[in-house]
Amino acid sequence: MMTLKQWRWIFFIVGQMILSLGIAMTIKGQLLGIGPWDVLHVGLYQNIGLSIGSWSILTGLLIVLITAAAQKKWPKYGTWLNMLLLGTFIDLFNWLLPDVTSIAAQVVFFVTGVVIMSYGIGLYVSPNMGAGPRDSLMLLIVHKFNISVKLVRTSIEVIVALLGWALGGPVGIGTVLIALLIGQFVHYAMPQCQRLLLKVAKQENSEVLL
Template sequence: MRKIFVWRWIFFLVGVMILSLGITMTIKGQRLGVGPWDVLHIGLTKNFGLTIGMWSIITGLVIIGVTSAVLKQWPKIGTWLNMTLLGLFIDLFNWLLPEFDTMTGQVIIFTLGVVVMSYGVGIYVAPNVGAGPRDSLMLILVDKLGISVKKVRTMIEVIVAVAGWLLGGPVGIGTVIIALLIGQIVHYSLPQCRKLLLKIAGEEDEEVLFIK
C-alpha cells in the first residue's frame, strides 16, 4: 500500500507538469486559438499585466473560493497543488520554449500540444488525489443543475471563451479543436495511465486508486 501511495503522487505531479507543457505548447501556436480557459488567461494578461500562469492561479483561487462556499469544505491538497503548480509550470515552459513564427511551426506545436495536454490530464487524474479547481466547479454544476457533464463543460467553456475573447484573447479553430478533442483523447489516455500506474506499483485491483 505504501508503494502505491508514493506512485500515486509521482503520477499526479508528473501529470500536472506534462499538462502544463501541453498547455504552453498550444499557447505557442496561438494563431490557431487556444483552449477556452487560456483565452481568458491571455486576455487578462493583455489587459491587466501579470503572467498567464499567474492568472491561471488567480482564477483557480476564485473558483476554489466559490466551490468551497457551496460545499462548505476545503478541497483536497491535490486541488491546491494542481492550481499552484499548473500556473508555475506554464510560466516556466513559456519561458523555456521558443517562439514559432511560421504558420507551419505553429500548427505543429499546437497539434503536439493537444496530444501532450490530453495525456497530461490522463496521468494526473489517474491516481485520484484531487481534481483541479475547474473540474471541481464542473462537478458541482452537474450536481446542482442535474444535467450531463458534457453539457456543463460546454456551457462553462463557451462562457469563459467569450469572456476571454472580449478581453482580446485568441479564439480560433484551435479553441474548438481543444474543446472537442481533449475529452475524446482523455477517454483513451486515462485508462491507459491507470493501467500503467497499477503495473508500476505492482497492484492489480483498480479500486486501490480510489482509497483516500
C-alpha cells in the same frame, strides 16, 4: 521500493508538468487559437499584466473559494496543488519554449500540445488525488442543478472563451477543436495511464486507486 502512495504523488506531479507543457505548446501555436480557459488567461495577461500562469492560479483560487463556499467544505489537497503547480509550470514552459512564427511550426506545436495535454490529464487524474478547480466547479453545477456534464462543461467553456475573446485573447478553430476533442483524447489516454500506474506500483487491481 516505492509504495503506491509515492507512485501516486509522482504521477500527479509529473502529470501536472506534462499538462502544463501541452498548454504552453498550444499557447506558442496560438495562431490556431487556444483552449477556452487559456484564452481568458491570455486576455487578462494582455490587459492587466502579471503572467499567464499567475492568472491560471488566480482564477483557480477564485473558483476554489466559490466551490468551497457552495459545498461548505474545503476541497482535497490535490485541488490546491493542481491550482498552484499548473500555473507555475505553464509560466516555466512558456519561458523555456521558443517562440515560433511560421504557420507550419505553429500547427505542429498546437497539435502536439493537444496530445501532450491529454496524457498530462490522464497522468494527474489516474491517482485520484483531487479534481482541478475548474472540474470541481463543473461537478458542483452538475450536482446542484441536475444538468448533464456535457452541457455544463460546454456552457462553461463557451462563456469563458467569450470573456477571454472580449479581452483580446486568441480565439480560433483551435479553441473549438480543444473544446470538442480533448475529451476524446483523454478517453484513451486515461486508461493507459491507469494501467501504467498499476504496473509500476506492482498492484493487481484498480480498486487500490479508489
